[in-house]
Amino acid sequence: xxxxxxxxxxxxxxxxxxxxxxxxxxxxxxxxxxxxxxxxxxxxxxxxxxxxxxxxxxxxxxxxxxxxxxxxxxxxxxxxxxxxxxxxxxxxxxxxxxxxxxxxxxxxxxxxxxxxxxxxx
Amino acid sequence: xxxxxxxxxxxxxxxxxxxxxxxxxxxxxxxxxxxxxxxxxxxxxxxxxxxxxxxxxxxxxxxxxxxxxxxxxxxxxxxxxxxxxxxxxxxxxxxxxxxxxxxxxxxxxxxxxxxxxxxxx
DNA sequence: TCCTTATCAGTAATGATTACTATTATTATA
DNA sequence: TATAATAATAGTAATCATTACTGATAAGGA
Numbered sequence: 001x002x003x004x005x006x007x008x009x010x011x012x013x014x015x016x017x018x019x020x021x022x023x024x025x026x027x028x029x030x031x032x033x034x035x036x037x038x039x040x041x042x043x044x045x046x047x048x049x050x051x052x053x054x055x056x057x058x059x060x061x062x063x064x065x066x067x068x069x070x071x072x073x074x075x076x077x078x079x080x081x082x083x084x085x086x087x088x089x090x091x092x093x094x095x096x097x098x099x100x101x102x103x104x105x106x107x108x109x110x111x112x113x114x115x116x117x118x119x120x121x
Numbered sequence: 122x123x124x125x126x127x128x129x130x131x132x133x134x135x136x137x138x139x140x141x142x143x144x145x146x147x148x149x150x151x152x153x154x155x156x157x158x159x160x161x162x163x164x165x166x167x168x169x170x171x172x173x174x175x176x177x178x179x180x181x182x183x184x185x186x187x188x189x190x191x192x193x194x195x196x197x198x199x200x201x202x203x204x205x206x207x208x209x210x211x212x213x214x215x216x217x218x219x220x221x222x223x224x225x226x227x228x229x230x231x232x233x234x235x236x237x238x239x240x241x242x
Numbered sequence: 243t244c245c246t247t248a249t250c251a252g253t254a255a256t257g258a259t260t261a262c263t264a265t266t267a268t269t270a271t272a
Numbered sequence: 273t274a275t276a277a278t279a280a281t282a283g284t285a286a287t288c289a290t291t292a293c294t295g296a297t298a299a300g301g302a
Contacts (some may be wrong), residue, residue: 002268002279023259038282043259045280059180063290064258075216077224086224092213092231095196103198103207103235110213110231114224123248123299144290159251164290166249184259185289 001052006030006037007045014055014069020076020085022064058085060111075110081119088112122173127151127158128166135167135176135190141197141206143185179206181232196231202240209233 013029014021021029027042046067049055058066060078066085075088092110134150135142142150148163167188170176179187181199187206196209213231 004268004280006281036282038284040260040283041281047260057182059182061178061180077219077226080227088216088218090216090218092216094233095209095211095213097209097211098198098233098235101238102241103233103237104241105198105233105235106201107234108232109234111229112215112219112224112226113228113230114219114226116224117222120223120225125249125299127250157251159253161252161291162250168291 001048006034006041007048009034009037010042010045011049011054011069014049014067017069018087020058020066020068022066024064026067058109058111060085061113073108075112077112077114077116079116079119080113081115084116084118086116122169127155127162128169130155130158131163131166132170132175132190135170135188138190139208141179141187141189143187145185147188179230179232181206182234194229196233198233198235198237200237200240201234202236205237205239207237 009030010026013026019025023039023043023046026046027037027039030037030042046055046065050057050067053071056068056071058068058076060066062083070087072089073091075091077086077088078084079086088110091108094105094108098105130151131147134147140146144160144164144167147167148158148160151158151163167176167186171178171188174192177189177192179189179197181187183204191208193210194212196212198207198209199205200207209231212229215226215229219226
C-alpha cells in the first residue's frame with residue numbers, strides 16, 4: 001500500500017473525531033483541506049481502512065454506514081431522535097453461549113437505541 | 122389497518138422461519154403461494170410490520186436488511202464465511218453506564234461476528 | 243349494495259455505494 | 273537524479289437495495 005496524502009487526511013479526520021461520521025461527512029471535512037478530493041476516493045479509502053482494521057464500521061438504522069476511528073472494544077448508544085452516536089466504554093459481556101457452542105468470535109457490535117439526555121427533555 | 126392476504130402471508134412467512142431472511146428471500150417465498158405478489162408490497166409491509174413492532178430488523182455488514190419474526194430480547198451471531206445468522210437467547214447485559222447516565226434505552230441490537238461450526242472446519 | 247379509501251401490482255425514482263477510465267503521483271531501481 | 277512500473281486519484285457512470293408513485297382493486301362500514 002503506497003502513501004497518499006488523501007488517505008492520510010481521511011485517516012486523520014476519522015481518528016480525530018468521536019462523532020462516528022458517515023462517508024459524506026468525512027468527505028465534507030476533507031474538502032476543507034483538500035478541495036479537489038473526490039467522494040469516490042473517500043469511499044475507496046474508508047473501505048480499505050476498514051478492511052485493514054485501521055477503523056471500524058457501524059451499521060445503523062439510518063441506512064448509512066458510520067465510521068469509527070476508535071478500534072478498542074466498546075459499544076454504542078444511538079439516540080432515536082437526534083441520531084447522535086455515543087461511545088459506551090463498558091462493553092457488554094460476550095454471551096457464554098458462544099464459547100459453549102465452540103463458535104469463534106472475531107468481532108462484536110452492540111448498539112443500544114433510546115433517547116439521549118438532550119432529547120429526553 | 123385493514124386486513125390484506127398479502128400482509129398476512131408475509132407475516133406468516135417471517136414468523137414461521139428462523140433464518141432471518143432479507144426482503145428478497147421473503148418475496149421469493151411469498152410468490153410460491155401468491156405468484157402475483159409484488160416486491161414493493163413485500164417491502165411496504167415489512168416496513169409497516171417493523172414500525173408496528175410485529176417484527177424486528179437486523180442491520181448487517183452485507184448491506185441488506187434482515188428481518189426477524191422473533192421479537193423477544195435476544196442477540197445474534199453471524200458467520201463471516203457463510204453469512205448464517207444464529208439466535209443467541211442468552212442476551213448480553215445492558216451496560217450499567219447507560220442507566221447511570223440517565224439514558225432511556227428502548228431497544229438493543231447485539232451482533233457477534235465469527236465463524237460457525239460448519240465454516241470453522 | 244354502495245361508497246370511501248387502504249392496499250395492491252407494476253414501474254419509476256432515489257440514494258448510498260461501487261466500478262470504470264484516463265491521468266497523476268509514489269517509489270523502486272538504474 | 274532520471275526513469276519506468278503501477279498504485280492511487282478525480283470525475284463520472286453504473287449498481288443495487290429500497291422507496292415513491294399511479295391507476296386499479298378490494299376491505300369493510302353505512
